[in-house]
Amino acid sequence: MKEHAIKQISIFLENKPGRLARLAKAIIDSGVNILALNIAEAGDFGIVRMLVDKPRIAYEELQKKGFTVSSTDVLGIKIKNEPGELYKISKALGDANINIDYAYAYSSNSEAYLILRVSNLNESILNIQKIGLELMDSSVFE
Amino acid sequence: MEYWNPRIEKIPADELRKMQYKLLKMLVYRLYNFSPYYRRKFKKHNITPDDIKNCEDVSKLPFTYKKDLRDNYPDKMFAVPQQEIVRYHVSSGTTGKPTIVAYTQQDINLWTESLARSLTACGIGRGNIIQISYGYGLFTGGLGLHYGAERVGASVIPTGTGNTERQIELMQDMKVNSIACTPSYLIHMAEKAENLGISIKNDTNLKIAILGAEPWSEKTRQRIEDELGIDAYDIYGMSEFNGPMFTECSEKSGIHIWGDHMLVEVVDPKTGEVLEEGEEGELVVTTLQKEALPLIRYRTGDITELYQDLCECGRAHQRIARIKGRADDMLIIRGINVFPSQIEYVLMQTREVGKHFQLVVERDGALDKMTVRVEVSTEAFSDKINDMIALKNRIKDRLKHFLNINTEVELLEPGSLPRFEGKAKRIIDKREF
Numbered sequence A: 001m002k003e004h005a006i007k008q009i010s011i012f013l014e015n016k017p018g019r020l021a022r023l024a025k026a027i028i029d030s031g032v033n034i035l036a037l038n039i040a041e042a043g044d045f046g047i048v049r050m051l052v053d054k055p056r057i058a059y060e061e062l063q064k065k066g067f068t069v070s071s072t073d074v075l076g077i078k079i080k081n082e083p084g085e086l087y088k089i090s091k092a093l094g095d096a097n098i099n100i101d102y103a104y105a106y107s108s109n110s111e112a113y114l115i116l117r118v119s120n121l122n123e124s125i126l127n128i129q130k131i132g133l134e135l136m137d138s139s140v141f142e
Numbered sequence B: 001m002e003y004w005n006p007r008i009e010k011i012p013a014d015e016l017r018k019m020q021y022k023l024l025k026m027l028v029y030r031l032y033n034f035s036p037y038y039r040r041k042f043k044k045h046n047i048t049p050d051d052i053k054n055c056e057d058v059s060k061l062p063f064t065y066k067k068d069l070r071d072n073y074p075d076k077m078f079a080v081p082q083q084e085i086v087r088y089h090v091s092s093g094t095t096g097k098p099t100i101v102a103y104t105q106q107d108i109n110l111w112t113e114s115l116a117r118s119l120t121a122c123g124i125g126r127g128n129i130i131q132i133s134y135g136y137g138l139f140t141g142g143l144g145l146h147y148g149a150e151r152v153g154a155s156v157i158p159t160g161t162g163n164t165e166r167q168i169e170l171m172q173d174m175k176v177n178s179i180a181c182t183p184s185y186l187i188h189m190a191e192k193a194e195n196l197g198i199s200i201k202n203d204t205n206l207k208i209a210i211l212g213a214e215p216w217s218e219k220t221r222q223r224i225e226d227e228l229g230i231d232a233y234d235i236y237g238m239s240e241f242n243g244p245m246f247t248e249c250s251e252k253s254g255i256h257i258w259g260d261h262m263l264v265e266v267v268d269p270k271t272g273e274v275l276e277e278g279e280e281g282e283l284v285v286t287t288l289q290k291e292a293l294p295l296i297r298y299r300t301g302d303i304t305e306l307y308q309d310l311c312e313c314g315r316a317h318q319r320i321a322r323i324k325g326r327a328d329d330m331l332i333i334r335g336i337n338v339f340p341s342q343i344e345y346v347l348m349q350t351r352e353v354g355k356h357f358q359l360v361v362e363r364d365g366a367l368d369k370m371t372v373r374v375e376v377s378t379e380a381f382s383d384k385i386n387d388m389i390a391l392k393n394r395i396k397d398r399l400k401h402f403l404n405i406n407t408e409v410e411l412l413e414p415g416s417l418p419r420f421e422g423k424a425k426r427i428i429d430k431r432e433f
Ligand SMILES: [Zn+2]
Pocket: B249, B250, B251, B256, B311, B312, B313, B314, B315
């Protein structure tokens, strides 16, 4: 099951001009590529969440540069470009009494993924597999 | 009710006042004739000993400031020759040069007497086993309490600061029932004990704590007393006048200042005008019997008030309220006095944020609005917005609890606040008066 736990990098940022640019520059300097990005803002601060190709390096380099950074396990669920996909996933998790903390989408090479942070990772993996959906594999990351 | 020196402690108020007048008159006479520093100062203000006709005339005398002690470093304010001095202590101070405090044998005796009375009022005496967890050495806390506790006949364990596990072990093994330390150290000790599987309440004999040397609140007292199952008493003093000298009595309603040792006034910190009893202001002290380093109307910088009513314990010696903060960095927000030191204290107990902070005060319509800006630590960071908002609210609640005022809290990235030496620059006051 472990292979389906994807390491996401999250960064705390003040909600001020130039802060995101500073972060983006730091990521370039670390030689890391961003695959998916989501920004959640709450008044005076925001949280940037991202999937990168080298999560371990990104985490270490950002921490070294003084960012408040954390690493979180998320799920990537492969979705087809057809109606009802979100419903299927959210219903399966809801029925299993699993809460979705947040979600965002990611697409590349004509494949699309829904990235989720959930209250129970292992239970979610079982329930998603039960409804026949494919999960992103952590082996694609370094 | 136990008294150490009933003759002095139970003296009627009017007799005490007479005694204070006599001591004040003698002090001014002595300094006018034998202290070059004060003689110069009195002459500059046209004061002679004849101007002192009653206790209230103390207000004719000029103030002494911390700056005077610093400017006259190390010994130019001493009023006795070096041969008479038996001890020195050094006060570090938050800014600038240290100051040196000197003691004659008589000064040490009186300091010890003051603490003997106070410790007795807190229920410490022969048969008690007390652990002194204040710093020994240049700091006045350890040695001061040590002498006082020995004088009342308690068994003293001079643990000093640090090595908390060892202190807990000694507390258990030696059946310690009293402790003198800072409130935050006692809380730290209790937490450490808990981690070791020891409950101070159930697994030790601790019953009395003498706590001071940092600001603390009535709420903290309640918490300490409930969680540890002890009586906690507030102690007051500063190295400029000996060190810790005075505590609360069994009533826990104000700190008794022994009137034969010290004359106290409360003044407006801005104008220096003497305030009425019950009005909040800066504590000003005149040491009535000190020989080596006498202080005339010393501006302590501590904010308090004098209590008017007589204490139930039968001591007519005046009481001051728990110290509310420092005059030099007091802010008035919506009519409530707020001290950065109080905020620092709350944040120190909030592990999720660093110790650096900034206060922004501005006008929001007709009302003052205060924002506390703190840095989020990596350990506290959660990438769930709800967790971060909950952290913010937790800090807000604690500040509200402690300051009795609503504040905004702003979470910042680590390292984004400027690092300053002093406390005053932590305040950005955008209000226009
Ligand atoms: Zn009393």
